Amino acid sequence: MYDLIIIGGGPAGMAAGIYAGRKKLSALLISKELGGQPVLSANIQNWIGLKSISGYDLMQSIEDHLRSEKNTEILIDDPAVFIRKKGDFFEVETQSGKVFGTKTILVATGSRRRKLDVPGGAIYEGKGVAYCSTCDAPLFEGKEVAVVGGGNAGLEAVVDLLNYASKVYLLVRSDVLKGDIVTQEKIKASPKAEIIWNAEVEEVKGGDFVTGIKYHDKVSDTSKELLVSGIFVEIGLLPNSELFEGLVDMNEGKFIIINHQTGATSSRGIWAAGDVSDGLYKQNNIAVGDAVKAVLNINSYLNSLK
Numbered sequence: 001m002y003d004l005i006i007i008g009g010g011p012a013g014m015a016a017g018i019y020a021g022r023k024k025l026s027a028l029l030i031s032k033e034l035g036g037q038p039v040l041s042a043n044i045q046n047w048i049g050l051k052s053i054s055g056y057d058l059m060q061s062i063e064d065h066l067r068s069e070k071n072t073e074i075l076i077d078d079p080a081v082f083i084r085k086k087g088d089f090f091e092v093e094t095q096s097g098k099v100f101g102t103k104t105i106l107v108a109t110g111s112r113r114r115k116l117d118v119p120g121g122a123i124y125e126g127k128g129v130a131y132c133s134t135c136d137a138p139l140f141e142g143k144e145v146a147v148v149g150g151g152n153a154g155l156e157a158v159v160d161l162l163n164y165a166s167k168v169y170l171l172v173r174s175d176v177l178k179g180d181i182v183t184q185e186k187i188k189a190s191p192k193a194e195i196i197w198n199a200e201v202e203e204v205k206g207g208d209f210v211t212g213i214k215y216h217d218k219v220s221d222t223s224k225e226l227l228v229s230g231i232f233v234e235i236g237l238l239p240n241s242e243l244f245e246g247l248v249d250m251n252e253g254k255f256i257i258i259n260h261q262t263g264a265t266s267s268r269g270i271w272a273a274g275d276v277s278d279g280l281y282k283q284n285n286i287a288v289g290d291a292v293k294a295v296l297n298i299n300s301y302l303n304s305l306k
Contacts, residue, residue, distance in 0.1 A: 003026045008274070012275075014063060088103075111282070147170050150176070165192070264294075
């Protein structure tokens with residue numbers, strides 16, 4: 001019987017494991033892998049205390065810190081597949097069939113990329129439609145590409161691609177960008193970047209590989225097409241919350257609703273932190289801070305049981 005089981009191995013999960021260890025809780029972190037989405041970022045410039053660091057290096061430093069906390073056990077390559085409530089406690093079953101008992105659970109399963117749900121979007125995935133600019137930008141050296149999405153992820157994809165592509169079109173559904181001002185200014189200053197406002201993607205065109213993207217211009221109410229070799233999709237996130245449906249309350253987007261003072265969910269004994277929660281801002285710093293806050297509240301809860 002553990003004091004706490006943490007489900008998820010990204011920034012929130014690992015931060016929770018570190019603080020659980022410091023509070024000397026008997027804790028187990030269960031995840032398919034450690035690192036989460038930040039591993040895909042080539043250059044993180046908003047991690048407090050560091051002007052610039054790769055996502056891989058940042059997550060490696062957090063993992064090293066986590067592994068130094070001997071009170072927190074780590075189980076990877078064997079993700080949780082079922083949670084059941086047993087009276088006042090919980091059982092967590094993993095893919096291999098192992099079952100662990102725990103007094104509390106912290107959900108830190110993060111999120112995944114929302115797919116481009118238009119004709120051709122699925123057909124050309126891996127054939128020009130991509131979801132990781134850090135991974136795939138070098139494949140488009142000297143070619144014209146499009147990025148779909150006006151948030152931080154979309155802006156960062158444009159910056160990644162400017163190092164390789166001959167032209168980068170940024171398709172934005174509205175007439176404003178939502179990402180960091182510094183990144184916006186960098187894009188607007190580049191002669192290789194062009195922002196297309198009020199653009200609703202209609203179709204991905206191609207033969208064996210992507211040859212273009214068709215979009216609806218909402219101002220002129222006409223369909224237009226760009227000839228591009230690659231399309232990078234950054235249109236938001238879907239929470240990895242399926243495992244907890246029926247256990248905790250969720251909003252319409254399936255993000256877990258939490259008490260933002262404590263991280264507690266609607267179910268006694270279960271907390272959530274990071275991108276899987278209904279927090280407004282999906283940022284590494286915030287995910288880590290929310291996980292720390294949740295563990296401190298979990299510690300207070302466990303002390304109240306004694």
